[in-house]
Amino acid sequence: MTVTEAATERLIRIGEVARGAGVSVRAVRYYEQQGLLIAERSPSGQRLYRQDAISRIRFFQQMFAAGLTSRRITELMPCWDAGHTDADQRAMLRAERDRIQAKVDELQAVLDRLDEVIAITDNHP
Amino acid sequence: MTVTEAATERLIRIGEVARGAGVSVRAVRYYEQQGLLIAERSPSGQRLYRQDAISRIRFFQQMFAAGLTSRRITELMPCWDAGHTDADQRAMLRAERDRIQAKVDELQAVLDRLDEVIAITDNHP
């Protein structure tokens, strides 16, 4: 890809981004407000995004689902964007991983309890 | 256990229950307000609980951690308390199990992404 092509990359507006990522327009504005997704602006003030905004939002959603806050995601973004990490970030990464792993174990325990009672009640129709 | 022994079972007050279960007194009152844990009352109006209140609260906490609401827990309590289940309850049990299983998969995916970036950044100190 040449510099000229990069400079003329097709930009999309917020509605298309939201539909593409399966979230609301309000959500996309919220991500900007949280510093997660900064958009360019058209002369009239409308937000303009590059294509990768959609996959970035999908990434945010995945992290949200895992219990990370937008603040934490902002702090850890450089680890993916720049591939660079300092001590604080490494500590946060491990802390989040451990927390999520503990959560998985917790959920698995509940799954077992549910499956147990499901098995019992299925035998008592 | 005889009827007489059951009638004289040692009852405990809310503070002991809260400490035993590792939650706040406020939380215990909240569970009662949600219909999860009904307490007897002393003549002066203080809540009196049986010993098993502590394990019940631990159970609630586990379910909360899995994303069940207090309403849902109330609806599903008979499945454990009475060992009995109707069609609606069986459907809810399966729905919750499926939701939790999906969540586990989601968390596992995030774990993989975190471990990936942790492995990479550990090689770039």
Next chain:
DNA sequence: CTTGCCTCTGACGTCAACGTCAGGTTTTAG
């Protein structure tokens, strides 16, 4: 008796990720 801790009932506050509404501008379709 009183000191100090425990408990009671409201009732408002918190946090995160948005939803929703109001009122106004911009872009697009015909």
Next chain:
DNA sequence: CTAAAACCTGACGTTGACGTCAGAGGCAAG
């Protein structure tokens, strides 16, 4: 050119499981 659709900026509302505070009563110890 005009109307509909999309976008903008505030700003208040929502949800669930509590936290916190106020004001009042209850209970064992010394």
